[in-house]
Amino acid sequence: MDVYELIQKRRTIRRFEQKPVPKDLLERCVNAARIGPSGANLQPLEYIVVSEPEQCQRVFPHTAWAGYLPDWSPSPEERPTAYIFILTNRNVRASAPMDVGIAAQSITLVALAEGVGSCMIGSLDHKALRQVLAVPQHCDISLAVALGYPAEQPQMVEVTGDSIKYYRDEDGILKVPKRALEDVLHWQRYTEKITE
Numbered sequence: 001m002d003v004y005e006l007i008q009k010r011r012t013i014r015r016f017e018q019k020p021v022p023k024d025l026l027e028r029c030v031n032a033a034r035i036g037p038s039g040a041n042l043q044p045l046e047y048i049v050v051s052e053p054e055q056c057q058r059v060f061p062h063t064a065w066a067g068y069l070p071d072w073s074p075s076p077e078e079r080p081t082a083y084i085f086i087l088t089n090r091n092v093r094a095s096a097p098m099d100v101g102i103a104a105q106s107i108t109l110v111a112l113a114e115g116v117g118s119c120m121i122g123s124l125d126h127k128a129l130r131q132v133l134a135v136p137q138h139c140d141i142s143l144a145v146a147l148g149y150p151a152e153q154p155q156m157v158e159v160t161g162d163s164i165k166y167y168r169d170e171d172g173i174l175k176v177p178k179r180a181l182e183d184v185l186h187w188q189r190y191t192e193k194i195t196e
Ligand SMILES: Cc1cc2nc3c(=O)[nH]c(=O)nc-3n(C[C@H](O)[C@H](O)[C@H](O)COP(=O)(O)O)c2cc1C
Pocket: 010, 011, 012, 013, 014, 064, 065, 066, 067, 119, 120, 121, 122, 123, 124, 154, 166, 176
């Protein structure tokens, strides 16, 4: 599958099979992130890989899931089986959100190429996780990527009306609205959309 197809296929996965993600794949995910673009090539990011079931159990309560799906989070039978935490080393750079985003997408795509789904998680209990992960003072936890073999197949749909909120349809399939290409693409210069 080429990169464009992989990107089209990728959807955030929040239900996972209880099967471990191979350690060598997790290492390749981090390696791909490590060698990615970095502003001024400062490379302020570091990574904590969590793969042991007991440590996954300690981490999970400090992650927040699917804000648009009221009162839902993965049940114990569908929780991630690995996490990669992306840290920003403040001794190198105070913050590097773009580096973090690029690293996260690299992780996601390398994993997906081998059938492993993921969910980026920005909504974290930082204080609790710093303890669980023994994060030193000079590092911030910038983002988590939860990983595992998918136990759901969300579908992309076009935005209709105003709502960009994902939802589950009557069969429980997660639908993820995306704005139409013609609504976001401008050629040569910005052109206002004509609204009736
Ligand atoms: C920076 C960032 C933070 C996110 N944080 C969370 C989160 O805390 N919890 C969650 O369930 N999903 C989180 N997501 C996943 C988004 O909800 C998801 O990407 C969005 O709904 C679009 O779905 P898609 O990834 O399938 O295209 C995050 C995504 C990004 C890029």
